Every structure is written in C-alpha cells, then in structure tokens.
Amino acid sequence: MVNDTISDFITRIRNAILVRHKIVQTPATKITIEITKILKAEGFIEDFEIFEQSSKQFLLIFLKYKDFGKKPSINFLKRISKPGRRVYLNKKNLPKTIGSYGIAILSTSSGIITDKKARLSEIGGEILLYIY
Incomplete structure (x- = not known):
C-alpha cells in the first residue's frame, strides 16, 4: 500500500521515461485518472486505458515521444x-x-x-x- 499515490504515479512515469518505455502501468485512483485525463488533453501522453485485474483497477499510460522516439514529451x-x-x-x-x-x-x-x-x-x- 502506497501512502502518497500521486508521488508513486509521478515516479512510475519518470522512471519509464528514463528507460524509454512506451507504456507504463500504475494503480488507478480517482485523482490519478483525472491527472491522466489532463495529461492527454494537454498533449503530454498519447493515450491511456483503464483495466481491471484481480478486482483492482490499473492505468495503462502510453507515453509520447518526439523526434522519432528520441525525446520524451514530458521533460x-x-x-x-x-x-x-x-x-x-x-x-x-x-x-x-x-x-x-x-x-x-x-x-x-x-x-x-x-x-x-x-x-x-x-x-x-x-x-x-x-x-x-
């Protein structure tokens, strides 16, 4: 159990960007879903999906890269x-x-x-x- 879901969310995205992953999976909460919607609307990520696995919800976030996958949109x-x-x-x-x-x-x-x-x-x- 994570005490600060927003910090965990940010850290997972930051770590995925550092190793150039295209997809990152995070636990879905109301606040992380709303933040993800804003990231998509502002153009920082390509898309996201919500899925359920063993009665827990997760977010799949598809990260966005510029210059043929070299530079991440989130710096x-x-x-x-x-x-x-x-x-x-x-x-x-x-x-x-x-x-x-x-x-x-x-x-x-x-x-x-x-x-x-x-x-x-x-x-x-x-x-x-x-x-x-």
Whole structure:
C-alpha cells in the first residue's frame, strides 16, 4: 500500500521515461485518472486505458515521444504539495509556468484542473504538480 499515490504515479512515469518505455502501468485512483485525463488533453501522453485485474483497477499510460522516439514529451515532473507539507495558493498567487509549454495541476473545489483553467475560473487551490 502506497501512502502518497500521486508521488508513486509521478515516479512510475519518470522512471519509464528514463528507460524509454512506451507504456507504463500504475494503480488507478480517482485523482490519478483525472491527472491522466489532463495529461492527454494537454498533449503530454498519447493515450491511456483503464483495466481491471484481480478486482483492482490499473492505468495503462502510453507515453509520447518526439523526434522519432528520441525525446520524451514530458521533460520535467515535480510534486509540489506533499502529505507532510500542503501548499495552497489563492487566485492571485497561481503559478506561472515556462511560457505556454508547461502546466501546473491543481486540486480545487471544482475538481482537478490546470493553472490556466483556474485563472479563467478565478479560483485557487492545492497545487499538486508541475509538468514541462
């Protein structure tokens, strides 16, 4: 049993990218499914599937590479808010990412959303992770 499912999720993706795997399998939870949907919508991954094995749900994430499989689309993943230190930001202090390339994923009262949608909705929340 993993205490921090988001950190486990990020670590599995980061390790798969380091060894140039095309597919990574992670345990499926509500929050990891929502983060994966955002990654697909923003173009960081190709696709994902949810499957069940021995009454447990898993995510199969198909990673995306550029330049004929040489460079990964995800260059940087960092967990910000951790179980030991939660980081909350109001609408005025939302993070700025590098140009329009990277995103920050937040947990808000409206669900798991990107920093761009949080700015448009004018809401703050717990900042989960950065992705470039």
